[in-house]
Amino acid sequence: MTTNKYALLSAAALAAAAFVGQAQAAATIVINNINAAGVGFNDATPAAPIGGNSGTTLGQQRLIAFTHAANIWGATLTSSQPIVINAQFTALTCTASSATLGSAGATSVFRDFANAPKSGTWYSYALANKLSGSYLGTANAAQINARFNVNLGNTGCLDGTRWYLGLDGNHGTDIDFVVTLLHEMGHGIGFQTFTNGSTGAFLSDGVNGYPAAWDHYLTDASTGLTWAQSTASQRAASALSVDKLVWNGPIVNNEIPNVLRQGNPGLIVSGAASGASAGNYAVGEASFGPALSTTPLVGQIMPVVTSTGTLDLACNALTGNSALAVKNNIALVSRGTCGFAIKVKNAQNAGAIGVLIADNAPGAPAGMSGTDPTITIPSVRIEQATGVKLLTALAKRSRTSSGVVATLGIVGTRYSGADAQGRMMMYAPATFASGSSVSHFDTTATRNLLMEPAISGDLTHNVIPPYDLTFRLLQEIGW
Known part of the structure; x- marks a missing residue:
């Protein structure tokens, strides 16, 4: 069954387990806690109430947050049939700088049922139940499988970042569990295609393939x-x-x-020393730090380089000539190894007024994920080829000046x-x-x-x- 990752998600068939609670409004959402005793949603580790979450153990707070998120979806959706979710905390993929936060997907799909809007089309289990006005398949079977990373915050799993279990959104540098829950439930109720994106093959019933509603x-x-x-x-x-x-x-x-915001982020490279790098470039925006605006940031570009002259990853504090170079300038560094926010924070600590992160592989620049409310300077992601052009133009720079100028801002009327x-x-x-x-x-x-x-x-x-x-x-x- 197709599943989806968040911040980087997949669900296998999960065993049935005891009923835990339900959120009830325009749609009733039932949460089945399938963790073993002492694990995940049953973790008895003492916890102080936080951000409107009154639970006194880690497991209680996790379930309260889940019910809160389910109430948000329950008040938004309409269905005469309960939406049943099998949920658990378990070990998911992690490194020190990235983590799979959770995964979720529909347990089954249905087509050509009574009241189906489109014939020969797969619908997620929960949506098919809603449209048909009846419980398809096995009565009270779970329509969604959801898993969440139990190791988040442990050494080696997105080091220094934990789940924030408050209900008020004040997560700081931690990961808002309610947001993650809303995302995963979104997939489970139908925010996904069941067509194989890698091969393009429709999901088959064993004889013929059919498109998803998507x-x-x-x-x-x-x-x-x-x-x-x-x-x-x-x-x-x-x-x-x-x-x-x-x-x-x-x-x-x-x-x-x-x-969506009207206008898109752009980079203009100019200046006496810009040479072949002069021109206009599309960039990818960061999800952290101040947003770009119609009042542009203008500054000289200075690269952070290794001993061999290649762009540095900026995964460690910038010192010596690197710190001198970026102070009061826009730093140019390379993508790779550590998170985007770490690179930008290191440049900010060294006095940079902005950051350009050159991609480490070809392709159009995408956005940059990450969370750090202490970042106060703007940053963008540029194409690998743009980074190569800039580094060539910057070859004749001094230690503190380059003559290559970046103008970063929002341009045009197209919606981002x-x-x-x-x-x-x-x-x-x-x-x-x-x-x-x-x-x-x-x-x-x-x-x-x-x-x-x-x-x-x-x-x-x-x-x-x-x-x-x-x-x-x-x-x-x-x-």
């Missing part, structure tokens, strides 16, 4: 075809098209002006995260990312959206405009 709206801007109309090879190419995969549905796209025709862009990086590609909004969206592939520190606990487009997309497919 595929009637996912559109390749270069061919003008929806995924339901395309061949498998066309769909596979579309999933790698970077900025050509769009959502062609009126409910979502009509709301874009109410949610939409294409030139005003259609919402979907996540289609040049290298396929299993569990992330296709079934998320594109990372160029500003404001940041709940259903982007990586978490952002400025997300709220809202799923509707003017804060978010998630529920509008779910309405498009039948909610």
